[in-house]
Amino acid sequence: xxxxxxxxxVSGLLIGGVFALIALGLTLIFGVMKIINFAHGDFLMxxxxxxxxxxxxxxxxxxxSALLSLPLFFALGWVIQARLIRPVLDAPENIQxxxxxxxxxxxxxxxxxxxxPDFQSLRLSYGAQTFSVxxxxxxxxxxxxxxxxxxxxxxxxxxxxxxDTGKALRACAEQQTGAMVxxxxxxxxxxxxxxxxxxCVALAGVLMTPFFYIAxxxxxxxTLIAFVTVVLGGLGSVPxxxxxxxxxxxxxxxxxxxxxxxxxxxxATFSVFLLILLVRPQGLLGGRMT
Amino acid sequence: MLLxxxxxxxxxxxxxxxxxxxxxxxxxxxxxxxxPNGAGKTTLFNLLSGFLKPDLxxxxxxxxxxxxxxxxxxxxxxxxxxxxIVRPFPEMTVLDNVMMGAFSVHAKxxxxxxxALSVLERVGFRxxxxxxxxxxxxGGRKRLEIAKVLATQPRLILLDEVMAGLxxxxxxxxxxxxxxxxxxxxxxxxxxxVMPVIMNLSDRIYVLHHGQMIAQGVPEDxxxxxxxxxxxxxxxxAL
Amino acid sequence: xxxxxxxxxxxxxxLTLPLYAESDLIVAIMPEGLTGSAxxxxxxxxxxxxxxxxxxxxxxxxxxxxxxxxxxxxxVGAYTSSLLYVNFGLSPWIGMLAGMGLSGLFGFFVGxxxxxxxxxxxxxxxxxxxxxxxxxxxILHVEFTGGSLGILIPxxxxxxxxxxxxxxxxxYYIALAMMVAVTAVVYWISxxxxxxxxxxxxxxxxxxxxxxxxxxxxxxxxxxxxxxxxGAGGTFYAQYSQYxxxxxxxxxxxxxxxxxxxxxxxxxxxxxxxLGSFMLTPVAEATRVLFPGGGSGTAVVQMFASDxxxxxxxxxxxxxxxxxxxxxxxxxxxxxxxxxxxINMPRGVLPWxxxxxxxxx
Numbered sequence: 001x002x003x004x005x006x007x008x009x010v011s012g013l014l015i016g017g018v019f020a021l022i023a024l025g026l027t028l029i030f031g032v033m034k035i036i037n038f039a040h041g042d043f044l045m046x047x048x049x050x051x052x053x054x055x056x057x058x059x060x061x062x063x064x065s066a067l068l069s070l071p072l073f074f075a076l077g078w079v080i081q082a083r084l085i086r087p088v089l090d091a092p093e094n095i096q097x098x099x100x101x102x103x104x105x106x107x108x109x110x111x112x113x114x115x116x117p118d119f120q121s122l123r124l125s126y127g128a129q130t131f132s133v134x135x136x137x138x139x140x141x142x143x144x145x146x147x148x149x150x151x152x153x154x155x156x157x158x159x160x161x162x163x164d165t166g167k168a169l170r171a172c173a174e175q176q177t178g179a180m181v182x183x184x185x186x187x188x189x190x191x192x193x194x195x196x197x198x199x200c201v202a203l204a205g206v207l208m209t210p211f212f213y214i215a216x217x218x219x220x221x222x223t224l225i226a227f228v229t230v231v232l233g234g235l236g237s238v239p240x241x242x243x244x245x246x247x248x249x250x251x252x253x254x255x256x257x258x259x260x261x262x263x264x265x266x267x268a269t270f271s272v273f274l275l276i277l278l279v280r281p282q283g284l285l286g287g288r289m290t
Numbered sequence: 291m292l293l294x295x296x297x298x299x300x301x302x303x304x305x306x307x308x309x310x311x312x313x314x315x316x317x318x319x320x321x322x323x324x325x326p327n328g329a330g331k332t333t334l335f336n337l338l339s340g341f342l343k344p345d346l347x348x349x350x351x352x353x354x355x356x357x358x359x360x361x362x363x364x365x366x367x368x369x370x371x372x373x374x375i376v377r378p379f380p381e382m383t384v385l386d387n388v389m390m391g392a393f394s395v396h397a398k399x400x401x402x403x404x405x406a407l408s409v410l411e412r413v414g415f416r417x418x419x420x421x422x423x424x425x426x427x428x429g430g431r432k433r434l435e436i437a438k439v440l441a442t443q444p445r446l447i448l449l450d451e452v453m454a455g456l457x458x459x460x461x462x463x464x465x466x467x468x469x470x471x472x473x474x475x476x477x478x479x480x481x482x483x484v485m486p487v488i489m490n491l492s493d494r495i496y497v498l499h500h501g502q503m504i505a506q507g508v509p510e511d512x513x514x515x516x517x518x519x520x521x522x523x524x525x526x527x528a529l
Numbered sequence: 530x531x532x533x534x535x536x537x538x539x540x541x542x543x544l545t546l547p548l549y550a551e552s553d554l555i556v557a558i559m560p561e562g563l564t565g566s567a568x569x570x571x572x573x574x575x576x577x578x579x580x581x582x583x584x585x586x587x588x589x590x591x592x593x594x595x596x597x598x599x600x601x602x603x604x605v606g607a608y609t610s611s612l613l614y615v616n617f618g619l620s621p622w623i624g625m626l627a628g629m630g631l632s633g634l635f636g637f638f639v640g641x642x643x644x645x646x647x648x649x650x651x652x653x654x655x656x657x658x659x660x661x662x663x664x665x666x667x668i669l670h671v672e673f674t675g676g677s678l679g680i681l682i683p684x685x686x687x688x689x690x691x692x693x694x695x696x697x698x699x700x701y702y703i704a705l706a707m708m709v710a711v712t713a714v715v716y717w718i719s720x721x722x723x724x725x726x727x728x729x730x731x732x733x734x735x736x737x738x739x740x741x742x743x744x745x746x747x748x749x750x751x752x753x754x755x756x757x758x759x760g761a762g763g764t765f766y767a768q769y770s771q772y773x774x775x776x777x778x779x780x781x782x783x784x785x786x787x788x789x790x791x792x793x794x795x796x797x798x799x800x801x802x803x804l805g806s807f808m809l810t811p812v813a814e815a816t817r818v819l820f821p822g823g824g825s826g827t828a829v830v831q832m833f834a835s836d837x838x839x840x841x842x843x844x845x846x847x848x849x850x851x852x853x854x855x856x857x858x859x860x861x862x863x864x865x866x867x868x869x870x871x872i873n874m875p876r877g878v879l880p881w882x883x884x885x886x887x888x889x890x
Contacts, residue, residue, distance in 0.1 A: 036651035056834045087872045093650045094595045098792060099871040101597070105785065105864025109857030116826025116855025216857070220781070227655055267666045270659045277656055279644040339739070365741035377736035379729055390729050393722045394741030402722070442741050 002136055004152045004221035008253045010136045014098070016249020017146030017153075018204050022222060023201035023229035023241035024153050031173040032234030034192035035085065035096055041223030043198050045111060047205025049075065052122055055209075062122060066148070068205045070199050077198025078191045085194065086187065092147035092202045111216035120214040127210045148207055149244075152200065157238050169193055173236060200227075221266075223254075291315045291353075292477050293369070298337050305334045308344075309501040315446065320468070320478045322492030322509075324485075326521055331481045331503040332374055334358035334447050336481075339371040340364045351446070363392060366473055368445035372452060374481075376431040380424030384415065384434055387423050391441030409441045412474070413467055428455040436467065439477070447471070449480040454486055461487055462518070497521070543705060547698040548573065569697040573769070573809045574722030580788040581762050589788060590796030591715075591724060593731025595650065598639070598657030599759055600783040601664045605632035606760025607767040610667065611680045614691070621692035623645030625764040629757040635664075636756020637749060645700035647880045649734075658781060664781035676731060679774030682767065692768040699768050707765065708803065711758055716799045727751055731797070745793045759787075782825055782860060786813075789863050791852035793870050806880055809866065813859045824849045824857025 020260050047069055054060040054068075084103060088096050130137040160166035171179040174187045180186050201222075212218075229248045233240025251272065257264045293315040306331045306342075315321045323331050329440055335359045336342040338349055340361040350357050356364050378387050388406035389399070394403045415433050418426070423434060432452050439447055449468070453461055461484065468491055472478055484486040488495065489509040497512060499504040499521040512518055523524040540796025549555060549566040563571070585599050609631045619627075639660045643653050668674045683689045694700060718724045727749045729737035734744050767773045779781075795806025834847055874881040 091875050095871045095875045097651050097654055099868055102864045102867030103862055109861035113854040113856030116824055118826035263666050263669055270663050274659045279650055361738040362741045362743045377733050381731045390740050397722055399721055438740055
């Protein structure tokens with residue numbers, strides 16, 4: 001039994017690394033623009049299909065697709081922010097939420113239309129291979145996903161703290177008017193933030209293709225996991241996203257072995273989510289959200 | 291004593307915004323509250339009106355402690371306030387805005403409307419009744435704010451910087467309005483920066499500095515109080 | 530005045546439609562297949578979604594709280610009346626009242642927790658989604674509700690007390706009556722103190738509190754009322770389709786369908802949801818008919834991976850798409866409409882029309 005638990009914890013940490021990257025994307029967008037992106041998980045789904053079709057049609061290895069996905073999805077995020085989000089930044093909050101809901105609908109159903117609801121999967125020759133560490137089986141592809149995710153997260157963190165653009169982003173996040181006053185092109189920062197956030201979550205999707213099923217509806221559960229993680233770790237907090245991702249990964253993984261059925265696991269996730277939303281300490285969410 | 295604040299203290303993290311402040315207001319008075327920027331005046335108002343809870347101390351309205359009550363409950367008990375940055379409901383008409391206040395007294399729309407109209411009459415704003423509140427200039431918004439609050443038929447009003455943004459001629463109008471409100475039987479506590487106005491209006495004045503009460507008394511004494519003068523030294527004040 | 534005439538004429542047309550739905554005139558002007566019963570079905574859906582949109586309007590429009598989990602109340606209403614009928618033979622009309630009570634209670638519960646913990650905006654929206662999903666998952670798991678198989682309403686033919694009719698016309702009239710009734714309710718509310726208070730809460734909650742408005746109470750009333758009324762629609766739906774299953778009715782997709790007409794037509798207006806439903810529902814239904822989807826993705830993928838020439842692959846794919854690909858055409862349209870409305874006319878079509886053509890109110 002305890003090896004089962006240990007296994008679950010290890011798997012949980014591995015997937016948690018990916019959750020961290022997903023949450024990082026969301027918290028970046030929220031931190032800088034104060035927008036809650038309901039379509040976040042759907043970009044993950046797009047990343048998955050991107051890798052899938054490159055593999056099926058041109059035999060491209062998903063890890064190469066991962067590299068290709070970064071500039072592509074950064075650009076996609078940039079354009080979406082410029083064309084669809086910017087026009088509603090001054091509108092009432094509900095309208096902003098509804099725009100992202102609309103984007104989610106469009107993405108999900110475009111995928112449904114183009115690719116059908118059938119589950120797809122990418123079968124790599126080494127996809128199921130594992131190696132053993134102290135009696136626990138570690139899957140290669142999950143390990144790679146975790147390592148790349150965490151490295152990317154650290155990379156983003158360094159970008160935010162060391163580079164000029166990164167610091168400008170953080171300035172926007174903290175004090176928008178102040179940022180404008182010192183000459184930061186806030187509009188451009190928003191596009192960068194959205195592009196970066198989108199690239200992160202799409203990358204996570206690509207990394208997951210070797211071991212996760214691909215379907216148009218796969219986005220919603222991940223959007224919710226991203227929210228749970230981000231709320232847990234603190235909206236706008238990069239370290240929070242990392243820590244939260246790992247915690248949620250382990251919780252999910254343990255839930256899978258301890259609870260009798262998959263939908264019970266979903267119930268547990270939603271319950272945890274509600275609990276966090278309701279019970280969170282008042283100060284954890286600053287700005288508009290309180 | 292209609293309103294009594296006893297030893298109110300409120301901290302924000304390491305900063306003590308209001309430090310052991312006590313004051314009292316008698317029925318029918320106009321009491322002024324002054325102090326340099328950042329002295330804690332609006333925080334004090336927030337504590338009195340239920341928007342903030344004090345860390346220490348008590349607030350008594352007509353002898354009844356109101357600490358812990360929600361703003362709308364305090365409003366029903368007879369104390370209302372205006373905001374420094376006026377907050378009308380921009381999409382509604384002036385009349386609808388005032389009706390919001392009237393609704394706390396009358397449950398039926400028709401009666402609320404009647405009362406709102408009569409309040410608008412009293413503050414000289416009747417002709418603006420159908421204007422969209424968001425379209426009003428600053429002076430109009432201030433007057434609307436007062437009308438809204440009056441419609442709740444309060445016993446005591448907390449006026450937070452009603453003069454800010456008004457032209458000098460509008461000042462005189464506002465002074466008249468405030469005096470008329472008092473003669474209508476409403477007690478008033480007023481925060482103000484424009485010295486001539488508050489010296490003119492107030493029966494008594496309290497002076498706040500760095501969260502502490504440094505002086506209180508009639509206007510003539512306050513002006514000569516050395517502590518008050520020192521507090522304002524270096525400040526850009528219209529004296 | 531012109532509005533009143535328009536409404537009366539419109540109502541007269543709608544009231545008499547079932548009488549001539551099969552007539553030569555209709556057959557002549559309507560597209561193939563969209564006559565008689567099928568035509569009544571489309572109008573019925575217009576009425577039902579107009580009804581639901583109006584219910585949501587109370588909470589999401591007037592009170593400004595974005596609920597994305599309204600399908601839950603549909604579910605509670607539908608399941609309550611259906612279970613009472615199937616297990617105890619209780620007339621679904623009475624079941625509808627019971628359903629309204631329970632869905633109102635559930636709405637109160639959701640609202641109470643959310644508002645007490647000060648959830649607003651996106652956090653309230655997320656909470657409503659979570660509550661709805663929890664409800665769906667619970668129903669899936671509980672034996673007593675039929676789990677994933679749902680509940681099949683046994684046919685008893687034409688029977689008023691069993692709320693069953695073999696013809697579409699009675700359902701049509703009931704749906705129309707419900708839509709008109711709830712619109713009257715919304716009209717009445719909008720002119721009452723509650724309506725003013727909801728408006729104030731929507732615009733500026735803090736200022737509303739300062740002026741003596743109990744904002745939590747106002748929001749709770751809105752939530753409970755909205756939920757209860759939505760539940761009644763759930764009972765209607767159950768009786769009309771005679772089969773309910775959680776993955777059909779307690780979905781985020783249905784929640785979005787419910788709010789879409791209102792957002793499009795004009796939230797916080799009396800006729801917005803109705804206008805929205807009349808404009809959007811036919812389009813959605815048309816999309817469902819023209820692009821039914823259901824094509825096989827696996828076949829497509831296999832074909833892509835094969836060695837067939839590119840032209841052939843392209844051709845086959847176009848074929849797949851022309852019948853609606855994998856489905857989702859209607860929802861895709863919804864997404865596009867939602868985005869366009871939010872960016873270009875955030876207050877909806879009705880207020881936009883009013884500002885263009887100068888009608889006050």
